[in-house]
Amino acid sequence: MDINNIIHGNCIEKLNDIDDNSVDLIYFDPPFFTQRKHTLTNKDNSKTFAFDDKYNSIEEYLSMIERVIEQSKRILKNTGSVFLHCDKTASHHIRLVLDRVLGRDNFQSEIIWTYKRWSNAKKGLLNAHQVIFFYSKTQDFKFNTLYTDYSATTNLDQILQDRERNANGKSVYKRDEYGNTVLGKEKRGVPLSDVWEIPYLNPKARERTGYPTQKPVVLLTQLINIATDEGDLVLDPFCGSGTTCVAAKYLQRKYIGIDISGDAVELAKMRLEEMIISESNLLNKGVNEYYEKTEKELALLQNINAFPVQRNSGIDGFLKEHFGGAPVPIKIQKEDETLEDAIKKLEKSSHGKNYIMKILIQTKETNVSRLFRLETDVTILKSLELQTKELANKNNKLRAAKVLQ
């Protein structure tokens, strides 16, 4: 069969053309049994893509899935793996099929892909994850451990220490004859876990094709990295817009994509030529880069029932309750800001918005002129810490005066 190509047709038939024991990784992302038809239009409204996810019964759906899994088992190398992407709708049924066909012992992980999404009016919890079942063909599966950074709260000193078991079998830090802790071998970071927080494909991302249910390339590169090496063969029997193949090509793996829709095949082929992959700032920098509030500032905002705003030099938060029908912006004076600067920044950020009340929390003693204060409609409240400090100063003066008497 053609390597590095997208094949048009029903995967159950087309998989017959693939040799036994020839594929290293199969990722598939079948319809989720939503019992809906999914339609989406590309950016310039020139093309509408659709696929049908309606079945007469769950049995009909599962029998389709089962046939694909059976074929997958046949064509997979002994070191190969299957990744089946689904959501909560039918995941339990699907996993039973996987257990039956591939064997319960070959179940490796239930990967949770989690993302933030715009909310809706649903009663209940907002859906924010999908599931990827990871099964190997045998116990001798290929696996590359990826490492992630230690979390900010980890005590690095501590994890660098070696451990041993004490008399009770508890794991304790190893100590030398002088009672000092012993440093262990070099650490490479935290092994990748089974919960993957990867941003949902953004409405504005250039990577977006207009094909419904398109997955981010980053999700696929991670899968491909853990289960294959360069030159290995990756297969996607429901390739849709071709994300899997794009990721495989990017990572210098061979690929085969199959899809029943001619539109999808055409789109996937085009994507493979263009290879547009959006850089995710969020993933590159990590979410912590975006958090710029100190614990103290967050505590202060919580205190006055405000939610925090990140990355805005003029506004640190908004009160949860409106005033006069408008939001109330809050700014907290920074350590290196004069009161005057702080007021100016808040005013600039509020310009053109019809805020009725704006609040600045003063955190430092100041000698701003009374005149200047009157020219602004920013209300200044003194932080409790400042009030405490001023109080202490005043009391000190009183005590000093007493001593003089």
Added chain:
Amino acid sequence: MDINNIIHGNCIEKLNDIDDNSVDLIYFDPPFFTQRKHTLTNKDNSKTFAFDDKYNSIEEYLSMIERVIEQSKRILKNTGSVFLHCDKTASHHIRLVLDRVLGRDNFQSEIIWTYKRWSNAKKGLLNAHQVIFFYSKTQDFKFNTLYTDYSATTNLDQILQDRERNANGKSVYKRDEYGNTVLGKEKRGVPLSDVWEIPYLNPKARERTGYPTQKPVVLLTQLINIATDEGDLVLDPFCGSGTTCVAAKYLQRKYIGIDISGDAVELAKMRLEEMIISESNLLNKGVNEYYEKTEKELALLQNINAFPVQRNSGIDGFLKEHFGGAPVPIKIQKEDETLEDAIKKLEKSSHGKNYIMKILIQTKETNVSRLFRLETDVTILKSLELQTKELANKNNKLRAAKVLQ
């Protein structure tokens, strides 16, 4: 059946004693079908707790689960919900049982509890999540939406704006006649999603060495908060060390716990009786903070550079810096306290101590007489929240006056 108690026995028998349609929330956390006996020893090695998770077959295990779910359905009110906590080992089998007994339409969410943990040497991905299936008894289930903070990357300025449809039917931001954006309605934050990142260890208790099977209290308080109101009845048929009951008691819900192990029942009873003391002896000291001080009070104390004090009705904390060589006690006025009461309590707790300065943080509007204030040497500072509230009132009056003119 006894309300607010822990019952010793097999839950399948004991559930018979509970009336039909009487329970608001059932959380259960059965053995995960690990086919192992779990043994854990507490910190000072004085006591070993064990439970058996070995079954002859998955069918035997599932039939046990099914009987509990059937009973659950019977005793649940029509507005009630079931939360079943399990892990990937048998989750798919368990969900089939849930679908069968409670009905597929009553499936609400697959909640993912994710946490960071120590790495191990296992080939493959590090497990970092467990699953909680959320089913309601009917479509008319009780649900309180909780709100979380906006993502750090969210442009809050923008989403506060109102929107409308333009000529092409596209949704665009609304502007007034001068081209300024129009502010929309009040925002409450982002509805809680189905992925919950909650550390195994309470973040305020990093020093804690651990008690692995125990669930974090925050996990349980969150479940109880979304599905019940104060005074509602919470049941845990596999209550173990009693975390569910502790959380229920903390949130002023009624509770029933059942466990087959005498040791567990004893432990749970002790935790409930002396919630704070047992917590600190058995687990850690940091959890104290969680129980006695509300988050808001902790934030406020942090705000003025004070550390919290537990179990003293007159003093909530002390400033980290002394004044005049003496500590400075802080009290925060409680929701149900008059300013006068608060002052008296603080004075009583400070009696005989040579505090030079005592600070009361006023949190509610009051009409205490000026005279009374002068008789005390307690300094009263107004919380920022109160200042904001007073400011809003004042501005409202000004606006009202303007309208009259």
Added chain:
DNA sequence: ACCGTCCCTGAATCATTGG
């Protein structure tokens, strides 16, 4: 009662613009 269709929602984040 059940389906399809229409209409509403709302926060996330990358691309673009601005300095």
Added chain:
DNA sequence: TCCAATGATTCAGGGACGG
């Protein structure tokens, strides 16, 4: 050339409503 600020666009959505 880089960083910061701004806003466009969405919908493995969800509910209401009418035939």
